[in-house]
Amino acid sequence: KNQVEQSPQSLIILEGKNCTLQCNYTVSPFSNLRWYKQDTGRGPVSLTIMTFSENTKSNGRYTATLDADTKQSSLHITASQLSDSASYICVVSAGFSGGYNKLIFGAGTRLAVHP
Amino acid sequence: EAGVTQFPSHSVIEKGQTVTLRCDPISGHDNLYWYRRVMGKEIKFLLHFVKESKQDESGMPNNRFLAERTGGTYSTLKVQPAELEDSGVYFCASSQASLSGRGNEQFFGPGTRLTVL
Numbered sequence: 001k002n003q004v005e006q007s008p009q010s011l012i013i014l015e016g017k018n019c020t021l022q023c024n025y026t027v028s029p030f031s032n033l034r035w036y037k038q039d040t041g042r043g044p045v046s047l048t049i050m051t052f053s054e055n056t057k058s059n060g061r062y063t064a065t066l067d068a069d070t071k072q073s074s075l076h077i078t079a080s081q082l083s084d085s086a087s088y089i090c091v092v093s094a095g096f097s098g099g100y101n102k103l104i105f106g107a108g109t110r111l112a113v114h115p
Numbered sequence: 116e117a118g119v120t121q122f123p124s125h126s127v128i129e130k131g132q133t134v135t136l137r138c139d140p141i142s143g144h145d146n147l148y149w150y151r152r153v154m155g156k157e158i159k160f161l162l163h164f165v166k167e168s169k170q171d172e173s174g175m176p177n178n179r180f181l182a183e184r185t186g187g188t189y190s191t192l193k194v195q196p197a198e199l200e201d202s203g204v205y206f207c208a209s210s211q212a213s214l215s216g217r218g219n220e221q222f223f224g225p226g227t228r229l230t231v232l
Contacts, residue, residue: 004157036223043119043206043223044158089158101219102171103148105158 002027004106006090012112017080021109023073023090031095035064035075038087038108047075047088080113087111117141119209119224127230133195136227140189140209146170146219147190148210149182152226153203161205164190165212197231204228 004025013019025033032051036044048057048064050073057064061078077084090106120139128134140147149161161180162172166187175182179198184190194201204226210219 041225043208043225045223046220049220102160102163103150103221104160105150107157 002092002094002104004090004092004104006088006106006109008109009107010110010112012114013080015080015082015113015115018076018078019080019111020077021075021088021090021111023075023106025071025073025090025092025104025106027092027094027104029095030068031093031101033064033066033073034091034093034103035062035073036089036091038089040086044089044091077111080111082113082115085111085113119207119222121205121207121224121227123227124225125228125230127232128197129232130199131196133193134197134229136192136194136205136207136229138190138192138207138209138224140207141222144209144211144222145187146210146212146221147184148208148221149190149192150206150208151203152206153200158206161192194229197229199231202229202231 007022034049035047038044047062050057050066052068063076066073087108087110089108092104093101122137145166147164150158152158160174163170164184167184181193206226207224208221210221
């Protein structure tokens with residue numbers, strides 16, 4: 001069964017601190033792994049996309065890693081800001097022919113950054 | 116450039132009533148997806164259009180849900196009759212086709228929050 005699991009479920013950190021969110025997946029056939037940020041009342045917004053051959057990808061203060069052998073990914077946030085408070089969703093794309101990808105979502109990690 | 120838009124943003128209806136959600140994808144995007152997030156659960160796939168054709172509707176929960184995309188532009192998702200368990204946030208996403216291994220980036224709308232009483 002295709003599944004994406006995230007930990008922790010929620011996290012509270014102080015502004016300026018770093019944090020790391022985890023994602024484990026069992027998805028086949030694997031196409032790529034994405035991290036999304038979802039602010040309250042908004043739709044998910046893509047942060048990074050990594051294919052099988054990529055093991056790290058950065059987007060500003062966000063750095064994602066991927067270990068395709070162990071089927072694990074992490075999202076590291078550096079020097080957190082209040083605006084980083086959101087849900088972070090790990091999404092694995094199952095690839096099919098014709099460029100069609102089916103997204104399998106994790107339940108998300110709810111991050112709260114406090115001043 | 117406008118992003119994916121959805122209407123309405125919120126809808127509160129009674130059990131047994133009908134509701135129609137609308138999604139306007141990014142102009143030029145042939146792929147349109149519907150997703151749903153019920154309370155406390157992860158977002159789940161409902162169906163995928165390529166232009167006006169249904170590519171994959173394996174996530175549609177039952178025949179009370181009907182999605183259309185006439186003309187290959189905007190799409191509607193009708194729930195008739197609505198049940199309590201249909202409450203949740205319904206997201207629409209759109210993308211261009213891609214033949215690369217990266218796949219097609221999906222851009223999400225803000226969602227419609229549906230409450231069935």
